[in-house]
Amino acid sequence: MTDLSDPATFRVELRKWLDDNDLTPTDDHSLAAHLAQFFRVQRALYDAGWGRYGWPEAAGGLGGPALLRAIVGEEVVGRRLAEPGPYSMLEVLAPTMIDYATPELAAEMLPKLLSGEEQWCQGFSEPGSGSDLASLSTRAVPRGDQWIVNGQKVWTSFAQFSKRCILLARTGDANTPAHQAITAFFVDVDTLGITVRPLHTMHGVDEFCEVYFDDVAIDGSRLLGAPGDGWKLAMDLLPYERSTCFWQRIAYLYSRFDALIDDVKGVGQAADADMGAAYLALHTLRCRSRDTQLRLAEGQKLGPDTSIDKVLLADAEQRLYDTVRDLLPGTIELDDTAWRTEYLYSRAATIYGGTAEVQRNIIARRLLDLGKE
Numbered sequence: 001m002t003d004l005s006d007p008a009t010f011r012v013e014l015r016k017w018l019d020d021n022d023l024t025p026t027d028d029h030s031l032a033a034h035l036a037q038f039f040r041v042q043r044a045l046y047d048a049g050w051g052r053y054g055w056p057e058a059a060g061g062l063g064g065p066a067l068l069r070a071i072v073g074e075e076v077v078g079r080r081l082a083e084p085g086p087y088s089m090l091e092v093l094a095p096t097m098i099d100y101a102t103p104e105l106a107a108e109m110l111p112k113l114l115s116g117e118e119q120w121c122q123g124f125s126e127p128g129s130g131s132d133l134a135s136l137s138t139r140a141v142p143r144g145d146q147w148i149v150n151g152q153k154v155w156t157s158f159a160q161f162s163k164r165c166i167l168l169a170r171t172g173d174a175n176t177p178a179h180q181a182i183t184a185f186f187v188d189v190d191t192l193g194i195t196v197r198p199l200h201t202m203h204g205v206d207e208f209c210e211v212y213f214d215d216v217a218i219d220g221s222r223l224l225g226a227p228g229d230g231w232k233l234a235m236d237l238l239p240y241e242r243s244t245c246f247w248q249r250i251a252y253l254y255s256r257f258d259a260l261i262d263d264v265k266g267v268g269q270a271a272d273a274d275m276g277a278a279y280l281a282l283h284t285l286r287c288r289s290r291d292t293q294l295r296l297a298e299g300q301k302l303g304p305d306t307s308i309d310k311v312l313l314a315d316a317e318q319r320l321y322d323t324v325r326d327l328l329p330g331t332i333e334l335d336d337t338a339w340r341t342e343y344l345y346s347r348a349a350t351i352y353g354g355t356a357e358v359q360r361n362i363i364a365r366r367l368l369d370l371g372k373e
């Protein structure tokens, strides 16, 4: 009997399965096609069991350390069967649902996310509240068994493809301490009063949206945690957004590094030092990420230490695409290739999940005890 709890065996068996099951994507590179392909891959992996390892049984998983699902993501994205972007919501929102939803809600909803039946989104940021998330002003007021929500979110990734949203809203009154005045909800995006408007991005892939809430009624059973637990939920969620959420992305960046080697050879460019620096940044990131995976496997709780993962990710990603810009002159500026789209998107790495400045503040204050920013 094959022991799939052993990561090395798991990888070998998964590779065999991926060799035998053709999940090659189409040539359509639109965002909608990438999402459809992601759902297709997730469905196949879930049905075959691979997509359920590393998730608890209560969530529709088959258990085992999170390392197993990191291996799945690495193999799938490393083979370019799916793009890394949609994985981020899965890795960020599923652990939050496991920790904060009622067991009934988690058992009903999580298999839909894991199996690619549904996409979900994260409604935290607002036009005036990004880094200073605690200042958010979307408001929820209780009415009978329901809560009525009014306000606006922005930068909500994949909202136009999402069935559900984990939403933060202000609750309580003027006397409620700031960090106890936020409550989290699990909202159906097709609820009356929700309007989703995709935003146009500079890299041409319109992945995030404005989301408006006009007298949106949410049932009390859709609270995540208790009223006032929203800030705690956000603090527990953000470490995932700064670490585990990048496991697939790292595999993708390695595949792009390999592609760059080929392209650089093609133009006969001598580039050892630049390529070495880009590789070193990638390798440092992967080592750090592996350490995070192992800490998770030991049952440790992720916290401010994941700001290090986030800083390393942003540095490695931007360094890789800066190297493309420097070694393939004109490619970013003049050619309509994937390199340009990816270069432009890499600029977002120092913004999403908390900006580079905010990560460095966290590292300085909470890890190095260097005092206030």
Ligand SMILES: Cc1cc2nc3c(=O)[nH]c(=O)nc-3n(C[C@H](O)[C@H](O)[C@H](O)COP(=O)(O)OP(=O)(O)OC[C@H]3O[C@@H](n4cnc5c(N)ncnc54)[C@H](O)[C@@H]3O)c2cc1C
Residues within 6 Å of the ligand: 121, 122, 123, 124, 125, 126, 127, 128, 129, 130, 131, 132, 154, 155, 156, 157, 158, 208, 348, 351, 352, 353, 354, 355, 356, 357, 358, 361, 373
């Ligand atoms: C591609 C992408 C996807 C995203 N997806 C989502 C999503 O799905 N859901 C969601 O809720 N949000 C999402 N976001 C939003 C993201 O979380 C915010 O953009 C981020 O937190 C920064 O907030 P802001 O844009 O309001 O910038 P601001 O907070 O206004 O910051 C502006 C500048 O001021 C600096 N700054 C702010 N405060 C400090 C400080 N204390 N010390 C030093 N410098 C400071 C920042 O570093 C930055 O350079 C996404 C963003 C991007 C780019």
